[in-house]
Amino acid sequence: MAQVTRATRALETAGVAFTVHAYAYDPAADSIGLAAAEALGVDPARVFKTLMVLADGKPACVLAPSDGEVALKRVAAALAAKAAAMMKPADAERISGYKVGGISPFGQTRRIPAVIDASAFDWDAIFLNGGQRGLQVHLSPGEAERVLGATRAAVSTRD
Structure with a gap:
């Protein structure tokens, strides 16, 4: 498995400290995220999934x-949109440039708005997809927020 992807190159270019x-x-x-957490032996709350959505289209x-x-009404509010919906997998792949199961927020084919759940900041470091299936990057949530220009908001709920 290649450990250099568009995502890891984007992080290196941005000067982010991370491990693969x-x-x-x-x-x-x-659940890909839960399976990744189990395989890595870490708390599932530290492994963040990357979901592609449409906010007001x-x-x-x-x-x-x-x-x-994810509460889509909260996502819409965080993005100052009236409504948000999950993107179809084929559209998510086309827009992100990654295959479903390997979608990273870093190194996408074009820059799009991002929202990071506020719970990420409960941890000193979180895991995010590294740009291919079976690859995670471990980094500071603040660095992820900075590199993506992400909005921090409480968009997730737990059972």
Whole structure:
């Protein structure tokens, strides 16, 4: 597995300190984020999924803990939109430039608005997809927020 991706190159270019962690990707997993957390032996609340959404019809990405659900009304509010909806997988792949299961918020084909769930800041470092299936990057949530120009908001709920 290549550990240099568009995502890792984007982080290096931005001067971000991060580490790369590979794991055995299971395409049959019910939750890619939860499977990654289990494979890496870390709390699922530290592994953030990258979700592609449409806010008032415009693309954006949402970073949320893998053990939570995203409240789309909260996402819309964070993006100053009237409504938000999940993007279709084919559209997510086309817009991000990554395959589903390997979508990273870093190094996407074009810069789009991003929202990072406020719970990320409960941790000194979080895991995010590194740009391919089975690859995570471990970095400070503040650095992720800075590099993405992300909006920090409480968009996730837990059972």
